[in-house]
């Protein structure tokens with residue numbers, strides 16, 4: 230985010246892959262990538278890259294960076310790697326899953342030195358996702374202990 234930007238300015242995310250201005254696409258638009266309505270998306274059709282906006286956002290602020298197929302896949306794999314930890318935290322600490330995911334992202338950002346504007350998976354690059362997946366896997370393996378790790 231640029232300093233000195235007018236507070237009310239509408240966002241104009243750029244595509245990280247080609248630098249073009251993303252277009253806001255809504256369900257029913259020709260370029261909209263989903264059959265079902267996933268809410269408005271910032272889209273770069275040329276790169277098949279997009280990112281959603283928060284459900285209650287009135288200014289269509291993007292959730293993070295535009296994600297192409299490879300980044301969407303990496304985020305999905307990181308999400309899957311984190312969910313057992315998130316579920317354990319929900320059980321143990323009685324927080325909701327949203328809060329637990331935020332804490333997990335803060336933990337990862339701290340461990341791996343990511344500078345994120347807020348603790349959301351949607352800000353990660355593909356390389357950061359891959360590093361985070363390796364970190365989570367190593368963390369889980371270390372907690373499982375050598376005897377059980379050998380069973381894989």
Ligand SMILES: [Zn+2]
Nearest residue numbers: 244247273276
């Ligand atoms: Zn693009």
